[in-house]
Amino acid sequence: MATFFGEVVVAPSRAGVDDEESAEEAREETPEDREIRRELEKKREIDVLWTLKSGAPAGSCAEEPFVCSKFIVAIGHNAAAFLSSFILDSVCWEVVGVVKLWNEWCRTSNTTNVLPTDSFCLFYRLISDPTVLLCQCSCYVAEDQQFQWLEKVFGCMRKEGLQVTILSTCPVADYKTQESTLTLPSPFLKALKTKEFKEQVCCPLLEQPNIVRDLPAA
């Protein structure tokens, strides 16, 4: 099937709106439908809980946004494992927050004491420099929750002077290139950066027509 820049859907028709779905919407919503929809939306809501000062109770957001100079986000099992193996330790980093969410693919653990095989989304802060924040997100954040995640997490931070680095992985088979991916030496790194990012990037930039989707894109 033909694909083009921005092709992210795997449905049989790329129209994006099933005729059945649009016909359903056309019917008047009964109070029961509304109630069901509201309950579903509530169930899919994301809660971001911060414990900024040790000993202080967990809150949804500090009264004023906290200062952050560097925010590193690792999305997916591989990226989360990379941080666990090479960066995180209990001496230099402390847990400062957790995201609780549910969707059809996963439910996050309730504790901050997680196993590598759990689905979780935790925030850590560097003890020696509390403006450096790290997020390990090994759970899948569904399409309709990605925007919420973004707003709730970034809503608690001061954005001036903030540098964000996102670490993520994609299957090599999804990489579009002139040669076959079989002969490509993998794994390999590619980057995307905003024009405000002035530092040297440590690897080549992602070439067209490749794209990034889901939470890293959001």
Place this chain on the structure above:
Amino acid sequence: MFVPCERGGGAASSDFKGFTLLVPAVSVGNVGQLAIDLVISTLNMTKVGYFYTDCLVPMVGNNPYATAEENSVELSINAEVYSLPSKKLVVLQIRSPFIKNKYRPFCQALLSWVKSSKCARVILLSSSHAYQRDDEQLLGTPLRYLLTPDLEKAVGGLMQELKWKEMEKVAAYPGINDSEKVLHIPGGGITKLLFTESCSKGIQMAVLLKFCSEGDNIPDAFALVNYLNEWLQLIKSEVNTSSQWKIPSSWRLLFGNGLPPALF
């Protein structure tokens, strides 16, 4: 929803009063979106902003219209606005599908932006499933148009001159009651919703659509963009207009990567 780019133009670059707005519907074969890619790429339009919306699946990549190393590193996301003031043209490109249950809020937000930005008229490029055509529609041109009543007054005569075919209505209850006719655009995504909402809100909107199927939709995109060109005259229409449209660099590798040499 609309966030302007911080460029030298500033406020002036996002003043669309009196402009024609081109919008694609995410529809069968993505023909509208491909046609818009051709317009942006050929006319070398400048990005003037984007839509900050939670209604579309997020995606990001490097500039899809890159022509050289220098202009290939600008980030591009799922809903961006480009403009060409010399032709009073502004274009919205949508690059990903709607998140479930979010297409209605998106339509509302889009139409309210159309009103607030004071665009003169909107042209929606779309497509519809070819297999749903009736016997008469199987013959002749696969291209159709629709006009809201407000735009009908302005350009209805031109459509007659161009000998364009208006999209036929179908029976609401086929076989039972053939007198009641409704508009039916299967595979058209938000086309019908946007059109009916524009009719009721007094927005001047035209829909240009092509009957097609999923597959290699590049020829469909060319057909649709040439159809649009008959009206708007964006590029000089000569005998072989297909070669006048510039294919963007992001259309590379549409049918997959190269083959592994070990296969042979």
